[in-house]
Structure formats: structure tokens, C-alpha cells
Amino acid sequence: MTDLRAFPFPFDVDTYRYSTNLEPARTAHRTAAGGWGEHVVEPGTDYRDALAERARILARDPRRAVSLPHMAPAGWDALETVLIELHRSVPDETTLDLDGGRVRFSNRLSGNSIDVARGDPSVDPLVLAAGETPDDLVLLDTRGGELFADAGVVTYASGWSMNFALGASFEDIHGPVPRVRDEGVVARARAFLLGLGAGATVRRTNWSLGVDHRLDASLETRGEWARARRELETASADDVGRRLCLRVEVQHLTRLAPSGAILFLVRTHHASLDELAAVPGWAERVVAVTAELPRDMADYKGLTALRPAIDRWWRSRRRAVLG
Template sequence: MNTALPATLDHRLARFPFPFPEDAYRYSANVEPALTTVATPAGSWGDKLIEIDGDYRAELAERDAILRRDPSRLALLDHMRPAAWDALLTVLETLASEYPEDMEFSRAGRACRWNNRLLGEEWEFTVGDDSSLPGGPLGFLSSQVQEDIVLLDQREDALWLDGGVVTFAADWSMGFDVGMRFLEVHGPVPRIREEEIITRAQQFLMRLQPGQDYRRSNWTMTVGRRLDTSIETYPEWGPDRTSVADDPALPARLHLRVEVQHLVRLPRSGALMFLVRTHLASLEELATVPAWRERLGKVLAELPEDMADYKGISRYRHAASRWLLGA
């Protein structure tokens, strides 16, 4: 494999979690323990649970604007309040230990102090008192991390999507899915019923214990550097999927979208937390790494039609593949 490094590497590429270990992609329960570093031809990723990068302030500002326009991106069923507080405490503790220069967390009984030097913010709040933080525990948490947050309750031998803040959804709707079972949420995904992948994934998740953090990645493609591809904003981005196919600017417009999902059993409430971090890189950017250029070109060419349809990439994937492999 030719892995000659380009002279200058964008910070995004250096930490980009390129998701394809082979020239063909199929669904699998591709879970692995968190916090293992993965070396790539452009750098490495995976050594942290929470990824803060150069887009931190910009992405938090974007989330804030989305939540103001559409508060339904945050949903929390009543019984998930303790889970939301647990998520907040767990993530703030993690931030403080992963970014000790920039973040500081301390607690005495229910009284907590949080210092985020990257944002220049300092907060004091009381565990269990929703009014002690702007937006409550979950809304506040979403103002501190680039990750989308999904909370699942475990009961009746199943997982239920009962809360979360999702502003950067890849073609789904938090407001629509809240309250559904994990298996129902994944109902539209082709092939997985036959292959029992989601059933197995649920079995795995239900057995996760606190302290055993796992991760998986997922991918699709997005036209433009657009994080918010939720169902709610489909009229804004849907038409791009047709127009990009014949556009000479396709390599600059079309992005590979990779989600790194961390799966965390929250240690106090027992709820499951998904931290979903979205990374975008254009074909042009990816093509500066020859191994990625060739691999993505082959994956897009080979992908079965039903999977390409579900991902919403059928109209342009062959054009993208031709550019990657031919140009």
C-alpha cells in the first residue's frame, strides 16, 4: 500500500477515523474496547472518550443555534432525570481527566464546581437540582462537548431510547424516535433483521457494566460540511444529493461522514449513554491520502444497492467512486 504522507496535514485528517479496514463494507456489530489508539496513514485517533478539536467553539455555537430554532432536538422522558445527571457527572469527570489543563471538576456532596477554560466558563451547580444549570443537566452537557448524546434505559429485557440531545443526526430524528425500543429505532436499516446484527448488539449492550467502555463507528456521506442532516431539515439538504452527482465540484462538496460512537454504561443510574461524534472530510481532502482515496473508491463501487439506498448515496456514489479511482 502506498502510504506516502502529504506535506501538510489538516488537523481534521490527522484525527480522522477512517472507517474501512477492507475494500468492501457490510454491516457488523463492529464494537471494540474504547481508548485504543488506531494509527492511520494520516495520523491517529481513538485515545480519548471525548474528542475536542479545533472546531470546538464553532460546533458548540452551531448546536446552540439549532437548539434555539428547534428545541425538539433535546428530549428527556421524566424517568431519565437521574440518568441525565449521571451523564453530566460522568462526562465532566471524563473531560477533567482527559483535558486537565483546560477542564476542572470538583464535588463536595451535591455541590459541584465546573471550570471550562476553553470556553472561559465557570459554573457552580447542585446535583439533582435542574434549575441550577442553564438547560438542565442534559442541555448544559450538550453545551460542553461536540458529541451528540443519547440515553437508553434498560428494562423489560430491552433497551429504550428515552432521552438525548441530537443536533447532528445522520438522517434521523431524535424527537420522533424518543420513547422507542432500540430494535424499533433500527427497524428501517436493511439486512440487519436477517443478519440479527441489532439483536446481537442489544444483547451486548445490555450486558455492558460500568467501566467497560466500548466504541463502534458508522458512516454515510453528506453534501457540504453540514453537521445537521436531521430529518427535520431534510428540505434544506435533501436536494443537494441529486445536484451533486453531475457537479464538477463534487470532490470538494461531497464528504465522507464518520460517526464514532462511544458506548458507556453510566455508573450511578445504570442507563446506557451513546456519545456520537461526527467527523466530516471531503473527497478532495481524503484524496490527499492515497490509501484512503483508493479504499473509499473501491468501497463505494462495491456497495450493494439496498445499502447504498438506505444510506441515501445511490445517486452520486458511482460518480464519486470514478473520481476517486480514476482521477
């Protein structure tokens, strides 16, 4: 069950268009149900489940963790940054010592401990980091005024694959997204990130629709989640409300030092339509946003075929409420 008190509901109005929507990190957002955003890494009530699911995915498909050789120093920067942020978030549950060229960390929430020399070539620091945070991790390197996705551990992608994207430019990664090039969104975001100072952290949200609170919606498992989405196109209103979810990503970007790479963290949250309906105004707004979304954006987000199902659920719920 979703903890709605910490759910990052992404809509302030009844319409949505692409934008950079970047803002300073570590500032709390108040919502109708509670709030979120005080920390960069927020374990949440599903923390152990998310870590366990990632471990299962990596054991089944190690290719979800990839890195180009030159990214090793940035990987160690990323590990230390993730552990620092997690320790800030839950200081009573973790201990951290980065002195003496070693990384020493213990985590009562995960049951894990780390004691490794920084730079140990037998260790993948990004995989270590992925074992402590529910976020997916991507490292963006800067070359020739462009950003490249040169390393990552991504088990919870939404319609993409880190293995396929390895080495791709920021421009190419966003190529399939409608409107963002023509409207200058990609260019503005790239310029902003290239100017991000060492240690600076910003965040944004992104959203789509998911089914059954499924975290792994990657290209590698498309056959599974695409079939589930098709089932909902003709499912009963009750099944739609129970299974169809608003999927929200909280994305943090941090300029690492000393490597200079950008760490991209993606934390994925789900709330079903039925769950959202428990908070006044949330279900109505999701229905309004998905109904108004232009066709090209709806097609890209995979919700065009689901619009009748959402409408069917909403009409059924309204009838039940009004008697």
C-alpha cells in the first residue's frame, strides 16, 4: 500500500506540458496528504522491498549495471555522495566514515555494511551504491560541451534501458520525447546542467502511468508490462482503479567532485487511482490532466489507449459517490 503522506503528487493545475521544472533540492514540498523532498535520498516505507527487488533484477540480468572504463573515479564519487545523503536522511540508522582512503558504512535499515578502499579495482562502486538507495543511478560525463550517459545502475526504467543508452548523448536520449527539442526544453536543460557547480544539487519530477505498482518497466521487460497495460484497456472499472497507477519519478542531479560528472538519481513512486481518490482533489486532477494531454504527448506516455479505461473508472466512481 502506498504511503500517500510522502507521495510526490506532481500536478498543481489541470494541464501538463514539458518543461525543465528544475528547482533546488532539499526543500520540502507540502501536499494535501503530507509532504516530501526534505532529503535527496529518502528511503520511505518501501525501502527494503525496493532494494530486494533491485537485487533480484541484477541477479537475473547483470547488464542493468554498466559503466565505461573512464567512469571509475566518478563511480567512487557517486558512492560517497549517495552514502552521505542517506546518512543525512536517516542518521540514527546509519554510520559513515570516509577518512583514511576507505569507505566505511553500516545501515541498520538494509542490514548491509561496507568497508572498502576507495579505488579498489575489484569493486563496482555504483553497484555498492545501488544496494543502499532505492534510486536508480546514472552518471553523465561532459565531453565537448555535451553530456553523455556513460555509466549507470538502472533497474526501474520507464520505457528505456541503461544498457542500450550507454554512451548516448543527452540530446539523443531525449530524441524520442515529443516537443522538447522544438520548444527548446532540451537545450535549456543541457545548458543549465553544464553550468551546474561542484556539489550543487537540483531536482525535478516526471510522471507516466504504470500497472500493478510495477517498478521495472524497462525495455528489457516490455513484453510483461505492455501485456498488463493492454489488459486494462478492457478491464472492469474496479480492476482499473486497483491496478492502474500514477507513476512519479523524483529526479535529483548533483555535480560530483572531484570527477566533475553529474550523478542522476531517479526515485520511482506509484499510487493507484483508487489510492489517489483517498486524497481530496488528486483523482480529479489526474483525470483532468490525462484527458487534456495533447495526442502526441499522450502517445509517447503510452496513455492514449488507456483514456477510455480512466474515464470508465471515473464515471463508475462518481456514480458510487453520488448514489
